[in-house]
Each structure stands twice: as structure tokens, then as C-alpha cells.
Amino acid sequence: MIDPDTFVRLGLALAIGLLLGLERGWHGRERSEGARIAGFRTFALTGLLGGVCGWLAGLTTPVILALAFFALAGLLAVSYWVRLQEDDDLGLTTEIALLLTFTLGAASVLGELAPTAAVAVVAALLLSMKSTLHRWIKQIARFELDALFRLALISVVILPLLPDQGYGPGAVLNPYQLWWAVVIVAGLSFIGYVSIRIAGARVGIVATGLFGGLASSTSTTLALARFVRAHQSIAPLAATGIIVAGSVTFLRILILVAIFEPALVPPLALPMGVMAATGLAGAALMHRFGDGEQDTQGDIDGVANPLELKTALVFGMILAVVLLAVHYLREWLGTGGVNVAAALSGVTDVDALTISVSRLVSDDLDLVSGSVAIFIAATVNTAVKAGISLVAGNTRLGLRIIAVYAAVILAGGASLWLGL
Structure with missing residues (x-):
């Protein structure tokens, strides 16, 4: 029988993906559907993927989690390289955010719930403060x-x-x-x-x-x-x-x-x-x-x-x-x-x-x-x-x-x- 705590942890992994996806989706809301590298659904699925991989790693071997992380990183690297051919002035914020979402999803299952949720909130806040942070830097x-x-x-x-x-x-x-x-x-x-x-x-x-x-x-x-x-x-x-x-x-x-x-x-x-x-x-x-x-x-x-x-x-x-x-x-x-x-x-x-x-x-x-x-x-x-x-x-x-x-x-x- 599956421990009910597992469902809570997988729910947190999904919630983290939804939170970060909400910010990224709002940030790219004016772009066309195909022009966004990742939006609300992609981040939600990435968080859930991290949670599932963390759960499987706990049942079998940590190698599963490592392979999944490197596979995601490789996929994002290829995607970034393809887009770089069209635009040589690209940031890596969304790619890093996706990797963090996967990691936090895994941490939701394998680690403590409160620190994981706190990191997710801080990450979402940093993503939303882009213009504010840039303005502060200009003042220094x-x-x-x-x-x-x-x-x-x-x-x-x-x-x-x-x-x-x-x-x-x-x-x-x-x-x-x-x-x-x-x-x-x-x-x-x-x-x-x-x-x-x-x-x-x-x-x-x-x-x-x-x-x-x-x-x-x-x-x-x-x-x-x-x-x-x-x-x-x-x-x-x-x-x-x-x-x-x-x-x-x-x-x-x-x-x-x-x-x-x-x-x-x-x-x-x-x-x-x-x-x-x-x-x-x-x-x-x-x-x-x-x-x-x-x-x-x-x-x-x-x-x-x-x-x-x-x-x-x-x-x-x-x-x-x-x-x-x-x-x-x-x-x-x-x-x-x-x-x-x-x-x-x-x-x-x-x-x-x-x-x-x-x-x-x-x-x-x-x-x-x-x-x-x-x-x-x-x-x-x-x-x-x-x-x-x-x-x-x-x-x-x-x-x-x-x-x-x-x-x-x-x-x-x-x-x-x-x-x-």
C-alpha cells in the first residue's frame, strides 16, 4: 500500500512546477504559442517529473534520478543551441528555472517539505523581480x-x-x-x-x-x-x-x-x-x-x-x-x-x-x-x-x-x- 505521504510530496512537486510555471507563463504571455521554450504546463510537468523520478529513485536506485536530470539538461542544451542560431542574444533564465523545478520536485519526495517549498517561493520571487533587480543594479x-x-x-x-x-x-x-x-x-x-x-x-x-x-x-x-x-x-x-x-x-x-x-x-x-x-x-x-x-x-x-x-x-x-x-x-x-x-x-x-x-x-x-x-x-x-x-x-x-x-x-x- 502506498504511503499517503507520498501523494502529499508528489502534490508539492506539482505545486512547485505550477508556481514557477505561472511566473514564466505570465512573463511570456504575449509571445505566440511556439515561440515560448516553456510555459505553465511544461513547468508543471517538469516539477511532477522530478517528483516521480525522486520517488522511483527511493524505490530502486539514485542512478534513475541522475540520468533523468542529465537527460533534461541535454534536452535543454539542444533547445538552447537551436534557438541560438536564430538569436545570438538569449538568456538562460528559463532553462535554469526548469532544472531548478525538476530538482525541487525531486527534493519534495526525498527531502524536507518546508525548505523545499521555501526555496520554490524565493525562486519565483527572484524570477518576478527581473526589472526591479536590474534597476537596482543600475543604481550601484x-x-x-x-x-x-x-x-x-x-x-x-x-x-x-x-x-x-x-x-x-x-x-x-x-x-x-x-x-x-x-x-x-x-x-x-x-x-x-x-x-x-x-x-x-x-x-x-x-x-x-x-x-x-x-x-x-x-x-x-x-x-x-x-x-x-x-x-x-x-x-x-x-x-x-x-x-x-x-x-x-x-x-x-x-x-x-x-x-x-x-x-x-x-x-x-x-x-x-x-x-x-x-x-x-x-x-x-x-x-x-x-x-x-x-x-x-x-x-x-x-x-x-x-x-x-x-x-x-x-x-x-x-x-x-x-x-x-x-x-x-x-x-x-x-x-x-x-x-x-x-x-x-x-x-x-x-x-x-x-x-x-x-x-x-x-x-x-x-x-x-x-x-x-x-x-x-x-x-x-x-x-x-x-x-x-x-x-x-x-x-x-x-x-x-x-x-x-x-x-x-x-x-x-x-x-x-x-x-x-
Whole structure:
């Protein structure tokens, strides 16, 4: 008697073929019947073929599955060669999709159902995003692509070779952990940076602030403040973008502590969450009742590519300096020295202090002291961004930022006190 599970698995193989065939059929819907290499029915049959071959391979020998795959690959190769004689500018997307459909059909019978179905959905999504992906690629400059490849090479090849042990005073300088922190922060920043590069000011300053908070809220604040200098009338809208960027920073802090010291998440979740919520509420009110222009046509520059080696190495050096400063100040002044280091670090960078304190908590610093230090750094950094808005922008912009950020700091301080 055939196991009912087999029918479920063969059904999934057919469903995968139908899913990918639906996308390919829609993509070539305007072509004549004979001009399409494969459509809805072909993909459905290919998925079912993979499932049947996987089933037979399980009953007999895996050779059946291998022979069927190579036979399909050979058939597609001949078909491609014939079409290449008529058109020398052909892609291989449909052929690769057919091979993937066959493979996923076999995996439906021989492997786990959930991962197989997930891969099929992702594949269909990638096929449907052709124009979007091509547009994104056009937005990326060559030097940015080169920077991504260089950092990926250094991270993948060099990172495993770095010694995972401490050096220097208190053994606080661990080459492996230092570079790992650089990779994490640069990767997180690059998500925001690419979003800004792809979207630009065309989607609005508020969206730029959202992505800029991931890239660098300080750089975004400076860039938007300078933009206000040239476009005075957009000060209310720019203030909204700056506050959004600053609010995202608090969520970014939670992401970093979750990566480097998850024990810090509970005591920091309330103050950082309240500060982010207060800032976003202030930004929403400012956006709702602001009197500035709602559309901008200029480009907002000023956020450096975080995957440039220079940018990454500078952050690495800042992190090393902060680690040493925290070590010495704590040695001289006790726990209060960590707070002093937090205040000093917050003037320029909150990420380095967050990572440094997370490492101390992993060793011997208590959670309360660690949470207070990170809150101090975030508060000082927020005040600095308010000052940047006033100095680099204008009074109209700066006063709006100061009012909201004052509420953010007070709300965060009260929630930290209640939580501790």
C-alpha cells in the first residue's frame, strides 16, 4: 500500500512546477504559442517529473534520478543551441528555472517539505523581480561594488585567520572580535546606505531619514541640515527626516546588543523602545502639521559608503580606542569611568561604545551599569545631533529638533529609572 505521504510530496512537486510555471507563463504571455521554450504546463510537468523520478529513485536506485536530470539538461542544451542560431542574444533564465523545478520536485519526495517549498517561493520571487533587480543594479556605482567585493574577500578570507585572543592592556584588543564587529556594523550600515542610493530623495526625505538611521544617523543629520541651508522652505520636512534617523538609532542599538550580548536586551528594551517611539511620534506630528514643501527634487549627499576599506578601518580604530579608554577609565575610576567613556564616545559614535560595553558585560560588568553606560552614550549622541541641526542647518530646523529630542531624552531617562 502506498504511503499517503507520498501523494502529499508528489502534490508539492506539482505545486512547485505550477508556481514557477505561472511566473514564466505570465512573463511570456504575449509571445505566440511556439515561440515560448516553456510555459505553465511544461513547468508543471517538469516539477511532477522530478517528483516521480525522486520517488522511483527511493524505490530502486539514485542512478534513475541522475540520468533523468542529465537527460533534461541535454534536452535543454539542444533547445538552447537551436534557438541560438536564430538569436545570438538569449538568456538562460528559463532553462535554469526548469532544472531548478525538476530538482525541487525531486527534493519534495526525498527531502524536507518546508525548505523545499521555501526555496520554490524565493525562486519565483527572484524570477518576478527581473526589472526591479536590474534597476537596482543600475543604481550601484562601480566603486561601491568593488568596495563590497573587497570587504567580502577580507572578511571571508582574513577573518578566520585572525587570532582569537586578547592583546594589550587587560587583553582588550582581540583582532578577531574587533574585525568581526567591523563587519557587523559595516553590513548593517550598508543596508541603509544602499537603500538611500537606490531610493534617493525621490521617495522623500522621511524615507531617507529611515534608511539613514541604519547607515549613520549623524551623517544623515549633517546631510539634511546642509540641505536645509540650500532649501530653506523644507526645514519642517527635513526635521522629520532627522528625527526619524535618530529614532532608528535606538533600534540599531538594540540590534547590536542582541548580537554581541543578548543579556543586555531586557534592561535596554524599555528605554531604547520608549526613546524610539517618542521620536517617531514627534516626527509623525511634525510631518502632519509641518508647513514645508512635501516634495524634494535634489539629491541628498553626505553619507559615506560604509564598505569602503577606509571607512571600515576607521571604525575599527575608533572601536580599539574606545575599548582601551573604557579599560583605563574603569581601572582608574571604577564603574564611573565607564560612564565617562560612554559620554566621550557618544560625541562621535555610539556603535563602538555599545559593542565595548557589551563585551564588558560578557566579562564582569553588571547589567545595570552596562545599560546606564549605553543610555549615556545614546543621550550624548542625540544631543550632539540636535546641535548639528542648529549649527549646520538653521534656527528654524534646530529648534524643532531640540524640542523633540529633549522629550526623547526625558522619556528615555524616566523609563530607564523605572526599569532599573
